Amino acid sequence: MAQVTVTLDANLAIDAMLLSGTKNPQDAVELILRDYLARGRRTESRTGDAADGQPAADRRPTAQEG
Template structure:
Protein backbone atom coordinates (compact mmCIF):
# COMPACT_ATOMS: atom_id res chain seq x y z
CA UNK A 1 0.00 0.00 0.00
CA UNK A 2 1.26 3.49 -0.79
CA UNK A 3 2.27 5.69 2.13
CA UNK A 4 1.66 9.40 2.62
CA UNK A 5 3.56 11.72 4.93
CA UNK A 6 1.66 14.63 6.47
CA UNK A 7 2.28 17.19 9.20
CA UNK A 8 -0.20 17.53 12.05
CA UNK A 9 -0.36 19.70 15.15
CA UNK A 10 1.37 17.81 17.97
CA UNK A 11 -1.38 18.58 20.50
CA UNK A 12 -3.98 17.17 18.12
CA UNK A 13 -2.02 13.96 17.65
CA UNK A 14 -1.42 13.56 21.39
CA UNK A 15 -5.15 13.98 22.04
CA UNK A 16 -5.93 11.34 19.41
CA UNK A 17 -3.39 9.01 20.99
CA UNK A 18 -5.00 9.44 24.42
CA UNK A 19 -8.56 9.00 23.13
CA UNK A 20 -7.64 5.98 21.03
CA UNK A 21 -5.51 4.48 23.79
CA UNK A 22 -2.63 4.02 21.38
CA UNK A 23 1.03 4.73 22.06
CA UNK A 24 2.13 5.43 18.51
CA UNK A 25 1.12 8.62 16.66
CA UNK A 26 1.02 6.71 13.37
CA UNK A 27 -1.26 4.00 14.78
CA UNK A 28 -3.54 6.55 16.48
CA UNK A 29 -4.11 8.60 13.33
CA UNK A 30 -4.56 5.45 11.26
CA UNK A 31 -7.18 4.17 13.72
CA UNK A 32 -9.10 7.44 13.51
CA UNK A 33 -9.04 7.42 9.71
CA UNK A 34 -10.15 3.77 9.54
CA UNK A 35 -12.97 4.48 12.00
CA UNK A 36 -14.09 7.48 9.95
CA UNK A 37 -14.21 5.39 6.78
CA UNK A 38 -16.07 2.54 8.50
CA UNK A 39 -18.60 4.99 9.94
CA UNK A 40 -19.17 6.39 6.46
CA UNK A 41 -19.82 2.92 5.08
CA UNK A 42 -22.29 2.16 7.89
CA UNK A 43 -24.11 5.42 7.19
CA UNK A 44 -24.29 4.64 3.47
CA UNK A 45 -25.75 1.23 4.25
CA UNK A 46 -28.41 2.65 6.58
CA UNK A 47 -29.43 5.44 4.21
CA UNK A 48 -29.48 3.07 1.23
CA UNK A 49 -31.92 0.80 3.07
CA UNK A 50 -34.09 3.74 4.07
CA UNK A 51 -34.01 5.22 0.55
CA UNK A 52 -34.97 1.86 -0.93
CA UNK A 53 -37.98 1.51 1.39
CA UNK A 54 -39.07 5.07 0.56
CA UNK A 55 -38.80 4.35 -3.17
CA UNK A 56 -40.90 1.19 -2.74
CA UNK A 57 -43.54 3.18 -0.85
CA UNK A 58 -43.60 5.86 -3.57
CA UNK A 59 -43.84 3.23 -6.30
CA UNK A 60 -47.07 1.73 -4.96
CA UNK A 61 -50.17 2.90 -6.80
CA UNK A 62 -52.11 5.40 -4.75
CA UNK A 63 -55.84 5.48 -4.50
CA UNK A 64 -57.55 8.39 -6.25
CA UNK A 65 -58.10 11.38 -4.05
CA UNK A 66 -60.92 13.84 -4.19
Protein backbone atom coordinates in the same frame (compact mmCIF):
# COMPACT_ATOMS: atom_id res chain seq x y z
CA MET B 1 0.65 -0.22 0.46
CA ALA B 2 1.70 3.33 -0.30
CA GLN B 3 2.77 5.53 2.58
CA VAL B 4 1.75 9.16 3.01
CA THR B 5 3.33 11.63 5.39
CA VAL B 6 1.02 14.15 7.07
CA THR B 7 2.09 16.94 9.39
CA LEU B 8 -0.14 17.47 12.42
CA ASP B 9 -0.19 19.87 15.31
CA ALA B 10 1.33 18.19 18.39
CA ASN B 11 -1.83 18.74 20.45
CA LEU B 12 -3.96 17.14 17.75
CA ALA B 13 -1.62 14.15 17.60
CA ILE B 14 -1.75 13.76 21.39
CA ASP B 15 -5.56 13.96 21.36
CA ALA B 16 -5.68 11.30 18.65
CA MET B 17 -3.35 9.07 20.67
CA LEU B 18 -5.47 9.48 23.81
CA LEU B 19 -8.69 8.85 21.91
CA SER B 20 -7.40 5.70 20.23
CA GLY B 21 -5.40 4.38 23.19
CA THR B 22 -2.15 4.09 21.28
CA LYS B 23 1.36 5.27 22.04
CA ASN B 24 2.29 6.00 18.43
CA PRO B 25 0.77 9.03 16.64
CA GLN B 26 0.88 7.29 13.26
CA ASP B 27 -1.08 4.30 14.62
CA ALA B 28 -3.55 6.65 16.30
CA VAL B 29 -4.32 8.55 13.11
CA GLU B 30 -4.61 5.32 11.12
CA LEU B 31 -7.05 3.79 13.63
CA ILE B 32 -9.20 6.91 13.77
CA LEU B 33 -9.34 7.21 9.98
CA ARG B 34 -10.22 3.52 9.57
CA ASP B 35 -13.01 3.89 12.13
CA TYR B 36 -14.29 7.05 10.46
CA LEU B 37 -14.40 5.37 7.05
CA ALA B 38 -16.08 2.24 8.41
CA ARG B 39 -18.69 4.35 10.18
CA GLY B 40 -19.40 6.20 6.93
CA ARG B 41 -19.87 2.93 5.07
CA ARG B 42 -22.23 1.62 7.76
CA THR B 43 -24.28 4.82 7.63
CA GLU B 44 -24.42 4.73 3.84
CA SER B 45 -25.57 1.12 3.83
CA ARG B 46 -28.38 1.97 6.27
CA THR B 47 -29.56 5.23 4.70
CA GLY B 48 -28.60 4.71 1.07
CA ASP B 49 -26.50 6.73 -1.26
CA ALA B 50 -27.65 10.08 -2.60
CA ALA B 51 -26.83 8.85 -6.11
CA ASP B 52 -29.52 6.14 -6.01
CA GLY B 53 -32.26 8.76 -6.34
CA GLN B 54 -34.53 7.39 -3.65
CA PRO B 55 -34.93 9.42 -0.45
CA ALA B 56 -34.24 7.51 2.75
CA ALA B 57 -37.67 8.45 4.12
CA ASP B 58 -39.41 6.60 1.26
CA ARG B 59 -37.66 3.32 1.99
CA ARG B 60 -39.19 0.63 4.10
CA PRO B 61 -36.87 -1.20 6.48
CA THR B 62 -35.90 -4.67 5.29
CA ALA B 63 -35.61 -6.09 8.79
CA GLN B 64 -36.85 -4.94 12.13
CA GLU B 65 -34.24 -3.65 14.50
CA GLY B 66 -34.24 -4.06 18.20
